[in-house]
Amino acid sequence: MMNDVHPEAADDGRRRRPEERDVTVSDPAGVAPCTDRSLRSVVLQDWAANRGSTKSQVVMAAFRLAHHWDQGDSRVPGPVRKLGVLGYKVLTTWVLGVEIPPETSIGPGLVLKHPQAIVVNGQSRIGARCMLRACTTLGNLVERDGAETASPVLGDDVELGVGVIVIGPIHVGDRARIGAGAVVITDVPAGAVAVGNPARVLPAADAT
Numbered sequence: 001m002m003n004d005v006h007p008e009a010a011d012d013g014r015r016r017r018p019e020e021r022d023v024t025v026s027d028p029a030g031v032a033p034c035t036d037r038s039l040r041s042v043v044l045q046d047w048a049a050n051r052g053s054t055k056s057q058v059v060m061a062a063f064r065l066a067h068h069w070d071q072g073d074s075r076v077p078g079p080v081r082k083l084g085v086l087g088y089k090v091l092t093t094w095v096l097g098v099e100i101p102p103e104t105s106i107g108p109g110l111v112l113k114h115p116q117a118i119v120v121n122g123q124s125r126i127g128a129r130c131m132l133r134a135c136t137t138l139g140n141l142v143e144r145d146g147a148e149t150a151s152p153v154l155g156d157d158v159e160l161g162v163g164v165i166v167i168g169p170i171h172v173g174d175r176a177r178i179g180a181g182a183v184v185i186t187d188v189p190a191g192a193v194a195v196g197n198p199a200r201v202l203p204a205a206d207a208t
């Protein structure tokens with residue numbers, strides 16, 4: 001499970017300046033160094049979750065290999081790794097229309113539903129067993145002074161509907177579900193359902 005606090009969130013709700021940030025968001029499972037696992041299990045950690053979509057399986061397997069090489073693998077010469085990472089970017093971004101930079105921190109079991117026009121900022125963090133659908137963007141903001149904010153953090157088991165945009169230093173809690181077409185610009189608590197533009201959290205089904 002990931003921490004429920006975004007690293008940039010201050011107690012009073014305002015966005016923290018970079019020098020104020022002191023909360024560490026744990027790395028999602030599966031982002032720990034891969035060296036203690038076989039390369040096969042690293043590369044195929046999303047395969048079963050994406051059964052039924054060969055494209056999703058290929059994109060995620062390619063991402064895992066590129067991520068592994070991007071983090072460094074002493075068994076493979078540096079130039080070969082760089083070439084592999086470049087090949088991953090060309091294949092996925094230019095050809096397959098899915099832009100997930102190799103440095104992105106992603107937990108195991110990421111599901112890509114209809115993987116078209118998916119754009120993820122490389123500083124984003126995605127927990128375990130999440131789902132991204134077509135036309136999803138996880139991005140940062142450029143502030144008026146030109147500074148870039150941090151990127152979204154998704155907890156574990158987060159489901160994004162088709163066409164969801166999450167921008168800025170936003171934390172989406174574990175098991176949250178975001179409705180199709182939502183634009184998320186504020187944090188979403190764990191277990192919540194949020195819809196609309198800007199996204200609003202729906203009352204819990206059992207709320208009176």
Ligand SMILES: CC(C)(COP(=O)(O)OP(=O)(O)OC[C@H]1O[C@@H](n2cnc3c(N)ncnc32)[C@H](O)[C@@H]1OP(=O)(O)O)[C@@H](O)C(=O)NCCC(=O)NCCS
Binds near residue numbers: 114193
């Ligand atoms: C958000 C979502 C998870 C909610 O599902 P749910 O818990 O069953 O919620 P409901 O269908 O009961 O809807 C609850 C309320 O949210 C509204 N709502 C649901 N989805 C919405 C959406 N995407 N945008 C705006 N409002 C939405 C409903 O109109 C309803 O409003 P009301 O209470 O005023 O009548 C679901 O509607 C959704 O969007 N899932 C994504 C599916 C998707 O992307 N499919 C694409 C396949 S390629």
